[in-house]
Amino acid sequence: MKHSFRNDYSELAHPRILEAFSSVGNQQFESYGLDKCSANAASLLRKTFNAPSADIHFISGGTQANLVAISSILRPHEAVIAPTTGHIFVHEAGAIEATGHKVCTREGHNGKLRVVDIESILDEHTDEHMVKPRLVYISLSTECGTVYTKSELTTISEFCRANKLFLYIDGARLGSAINSPACDLTYSDVAALVDIFFVGGTKNGALFGEAIVICNDKLKSDFRFHIKQHGAMLAKGATIGLQFETLFKDGLYDELAEHSGKMAKRLADGIRTLEFEFLFPPETNLIIPIFTEDVANTMHQSYDFYDWQKFENTVAVRLLTSWATTECAVDEFLADLKAHRG
Numbered sequence: 001m002k003h004s005f006r007n008d009y010s011e012l013a014h015p016r017i018l019e020a021f022s023s024v025g026n027q028q029f030e031s032y033g034l035d036k037c038s039a040n041a042a043s044l045l046r047k048t049f050n051a052p053s054a055d056i057h058f059i060s061g062g063t064q065a066n067l068v069a070i071s072s073i074l075r076p077h078e079a080v081i082a083p084t085t086g087h088i089f090v091h092e093a094g095a096i097e098a099t100g101h102k103v104c105t106r107e108g109h110n111g112k113l114r115v116v117d118i119e120s121i122l123d124e125h126t127d128e129h130m131v132k133p134r135l136v137y138i139s140l141s142t143e144c145g146t147v148y149t150k151s152e153l154t155t156i157s158e159f160c161r162a163n164k165l166f167l168y169i170d171g172a173r174l175g176s177a178i179n180s181p182a183c184d185l186t187y188s189d190v191a192a193l194v195d196i197f198f199v200g201g202t203k204n205g206a207l208f209g210e211a212i213v214i215c216n217d218k219l220k221s222d223f224r225f226h227i228k229q230h231g232a233m234l235a236k237g238a239t240i241g242l243q244f245e246t247l248f249k250d251g252l253y254d255e256l257a258e259h260s261g262k263m264a265k266r267l268a269d270g271i272r273t274l275e276f277e278f279l280f281p282p283e284t285n286l287i288i289p290i291f292t293e294d295v296a297n298t299m300h301q302s303y304d305f306y307d308w309q310k311f312e313n314t315v316a317v318r319l320l321t322s323w324a325t326t327e328c329a330v331d332e333f334l335a336d337l338k339a340h341r342g
Contacts, residue, residue, distance in 0.1 A: 038241025111144030
């Protein structure tokens with residue numbers, strides 16, 4: 001059986017998550033996210049992010065979280081600003097556009113938007129004959145595996161507030177970003193600098209589920225109506241609350257993210273030792289090295305991973321480690337890579 005470096009959610013869930021499900025047995029829970037597990041998880045998240053007044057909502061997946069959050073914020077004529085690699089632009093089947101909101105994009109740098117990118121879009125949209133950019137969407141970590149520094153996020157946040165733009169973070173891999181040595185942001189920084197974001201569970205040990213955190217009071221009203229209208233309100237909401245309670249009760253969330261990052265660093269260091277280059281700086285559990293076509297094709301025979309971008313005679317491949325990736329799996333990949341390099 002091939003070992004997969006295709007994503008960080010191939011394994012169903014961390015054993016402590018599964019144990020938590022087993023431990024509740026036949027207990028009955030309030031429905032639609034109003035249960036005690038969800039309430040406890042929300043309290044733990046507020047404490048983690050030092051955001052005592054934040055509203056917390058649990059959603060089954062990242063696309064649903066992006067769809068509900070963004071569509072709830074924007075008026076019909078308003079648009080989103082995002083990097084060209086942004087998940088809402090590339091990998092969500094036009095979910096945001098389907099709600100009537102244009103996604104305006106810029107290339108950015110290493111998957112990250114800069115103020116100059118945001119400003120250029122504002123400069124292009126001058127009057128009521130065009131959509132009105134209203135929300136800035138970024139990912140932490142990015143789709144390229146890179147992270148924003150505190151200085152970078154602060155600069156974007158200050159620009160957004162000065163220009164009456166909302167700032168939203170797709171945090172599908174927020175744990176990996178915060179636990180990266182390349183990132184000097186804390187959870188508290190994120191809550192202080194951003195209007196709304198979500199905390200990813202699916203890609204960090206949960207069976208499924210994300211937590212939307214609303215920090216800006218202007219965005220809180222009627223949010224549960226938006227969740228329900230978009231079909232994202234689970235009757236068995238306790239299934240997500242229980243998982244987040246488990247992840248954040250004893251530091252498990254950071255423990256799992258730190259492990260996936262260490263395995264990615266071990267992998268990246270070994271690849272660099274073999275003198276392969278990287279398309280983007282390897283900073284989190286998602287890394288994108290550049291192999292020759294022959295090497296990539298040969299490695300595909302033994303391992304699962306995605307080809308990110310093809311060039312002349314080379315291909316950038318996307319490798320992801322998870323909370324369950326072992327040193328043995330990494331070392332086997334590196335040994336095979338060395339053998340096939342010739």
